[in-house]
Amino acid sequence: MLLNENEKSVSSPVALVVQAALFAAERHRDQRRKNVDATPYINHPLALASVLSIEAQIDDPALIAAALLHDTVEDTQTTIDEIEDHFGSKIAGIVAEVTDDKSLEKEERKRKQVETVSKKSTAAKLIKLADKTSNLRDIASSPPADWPLERRQAYFDWAVEVIDGCRGTHPMLEELFDAAFQARPQS
Numbered sequence: 001m002l003l004n005e006n007e008k009s010v011s012s013p014v015a016l017v018v019q020a021a022l023f024a025a026e027r028h029r030d031q032r033r034k035n036v037d038a039t040p041y042i043n044h045p046l047a048l049a050s051v052l053s054i055e056a057q058i059d060d061p062a063l064i065a066a067a068l069l070h071d072t073v074e075d076t077q078t079t080i081d082e083i084e085d086h087f088g089s090k091i092a093g094i095v096a097e098v099t100d101d102k103s104l105e106k107e108e109r110k111r112k113q114v115e116t117v118s119k120k121s122t123a124a125k126l127i128k129l130a131d132k133t134s135n136l137r138d139i140a141s142s143p144p145a146d147w148p149l150e151r152r153q154a155y156f157d158w159a160v161e162v163i164d165g166c167r168g169t170h171p172m173l174e175e176l177f178d179a180a181f182q183a184r185p186q187s
């Protein structure tokens with residue numbers, strides 16, 4: 001169920017999604033993406049929400065809210081407790097599932113994503129599919145200025161390993177990911 005007793009501040013499914021967008025925009029307000037144009041960070045969670053709701057036509061406000069919030073704990077000072085206070089335990093649980101443990105080294109975190117993704121909830125897998133799809137699209141069309149070809153290719157190859165652990169969850173999202181993978185940078 002969408003609204004549980006923890007979600008007292010949210011009055012409707014639309015309000016929930018708008019509140020999540022506002023919360024994420026506020027928390028990411030000083031961050032930029034790593035591409036040359038330094039796009040505002042919020043465009044990334046919005047891209048996930050767009051992939052899930054518009055492209056894959058998934059009509060689940062709690063999932064869209066979690067997608068909008070998916071990087072707030074990993075990349076800002078936001079805590080899971082805060083997400084729970086504002087959005088309830090269900091959404092906080094999904095965000096926790098897609099948050100890397102930043103106390104680990106980067107390579108270790110990436111390896112852990114590959115190892116753990118198949119055991120995650122359906123909601124977490126849907127967010128991973130949308131996240132990797134939008135990251136591949138960004139790297140193909142507007143990569144970070146300091147990423148040489150090998151690093152861009154390595155990201156694509158790691159992303160497909162993570163997504164292989166999500167297969168069987170949502171055919172249309174998998175197709176969108178596989179289409180994005182077709183743009184793997186070539187020398």
Ligand code: ZN
Nearest residue numbers: 044070071131
């Ligand atoms: Zn992300």
